[in-house]
Amino acid sequence: MQDPETTLRQHDLPVTAQRLAVLRAVAHHPHATADDLAEQVRQKIGAISRQSVYNVLNVLTDKGIIRRIQPAHSPARYEDRVGDNHHHLVCRSCGLTEDVCCAVGAAPCLTAHAHHGFKIDEAEVIYWGTCPSCQKKPR
Amino acid sequence: MQDPETTLRQHDLPVTAQRLAVLRAVAHHPHATADDLAEQVRQKIGAISRQSVYNVLNVLTDKGIIRRIQPAHSPARYEDRVGDNHHHLVCRSCGLTEDVCCAVGAAPCLTAHAHHGFKIDEAEVIYWGTCPSCQKKPR
DNA sequence: TCATTAATTTTGACAAAGTCTAAATCTATA
DNA sequence: TATAGATTTAGACTTTGTCAAAATTAATGA
Structure with missing residues (x-):
């Protein structure tokens, strides 16, 4: 996947530290859960709220930038291999x-x-x- | 599906009003959720606890008498078409x-x-x- | 038929995964 | 750099389901 900042701009999404970090985390950890990703993001940028992780994952999913998969007995998982x-x-x-x-x-x-x-x-x-x-x- | 009471006995399960009612509800309402089934059972036998609905559904699923399906964005659904x-x-x-x-x-x-x-x-x-x-x- | 034992049912607390709302903060633009 | 609009945050809340202990019930043998 290309530069995360470019990706966001191409989809008319304001660029924020949270979005960049979540997008990078998804790229580096395919099939991670929202919780996993929050943990990864915190290691990179220090802090992010739980709600923001969900906000970002939802908007990225809606735009088709990432994909959500939801196997039974598992929280949702995310990947950037789309299309x-x-x-x-x-x-x-x-x-x-x-x-x-x-x-x-x-x-x-x-x-x-x-x-x-x-x-x-x-x-x-x-x-x-x-x-x-x-x-x-x-x- | 055969007589619910026979089905239970064949699987060494003690026959209870709750199990009979849940099993009948699943047979009559394929793809219903636990909540839907609780509602159906209450209309038939008056009352059943939420926990019992889950207990029964879990034991029936474990025995292979019914099948659980769990589509994304939906609570679990049950059907008696197995095998x-x-x-x-x-x-x-x-x-x-x-x-x-x-x-x-x-x-x-x-x-x-x-x-x-x-x-x-x-x-x-x-x-x-x-x-x-x-x-x-x-x- | 009745007592006994083991299993089931009930009640109420608890947990995980997410959503909703309002206030605070930040990004993009002029 | 000020402003308007969007994003982030915090905390309450919802849904779906599980856990544990007490009360009840079903199946068995005498």
């Missing part, structure tokens, strides 16, 4: 999240057929499993 | 949820490849869109 159709692989045990490219491009069953009269705009796929590290742990 | 591989179609606007059969059976990209060393046990698919009724509403 492609990748999916996610989530560890049931520790929540570790990895990107997964669709192996065959547009898979047949993901085509947005006009099921039930819905206007479908996204097919979200989450693969659930156990990560290598959790496979090794007892029980 | 097949159907997916869901959710309205972004009102949360209306419909079942979707995978049109082509086992789709290529849903095969559990050994990505990143994970042991994959489920490919969850949620189609997001707008339901017919919400398409008609102004904005």
Whole structure:
């Protein structure tokens, strides 16, 4: 991703220390939660309110600058890899999240057929499993 | 689904009025939330505590008698259609949820490849869109 | 049928993740 | 540099769900 300041200006968003820091944190820590990101930002700029972290994440998500994913049993996670159709692989045990490219491009069953009269705009796929590290742990 | 009482006994679960009522409510109202179900149960048997609704839903889910789905921006929803591989179609606007059969059976990209060393046990698919009724509403 | 034991239900406190509001502060512009 | 509008902050609040202890109920055997 390009310079965070440029990104913000391109989207008509006033540039603030909080926005820059959150955007950088998302870029450096893909799939982090709002809490994780707040922690990262505090290490960089000293302080940020919880509300501001949410404000910034929401406005960045709305503008399509970042993407929010919300697996079950997990708070929302954020990533700056937007615009492609990748999916996610989530560890049931520790929540570790990895990107997964669709192996065959547009898979047949993901085509947005006009099921039930819905206007479908996204097919979200989450693969659930156990990560290598959790496979090794007892029980 | 068969007689709820038989179902409970088959799974070694003591039969209680609360369990019977919750199980019937799930059968009659697929994709309902815990709150919705509590409401339905109260109309049938008069009263049930919030905790009991959760207790029952959790034990039924653990036993595989019902299935829990948790789309983003929504509390958990429950259904008694278990054991097949159907997916869901959710309205972004009102949360209306419909079942979707995978049109082509086992789709290529849903095969559990050994990505990143994970042991994959489920490919969850949620189609997001707008339901017919919400398409008609102004904005 | 009744007593007993183990499980379930209830009540109320608590927790996590987010949102809402108003006041204070800051950014962008002229 | 002053100003207007947007952002940030602080703190209360909401929703969804869990925890723990006491009270109640179901299943079993005598």
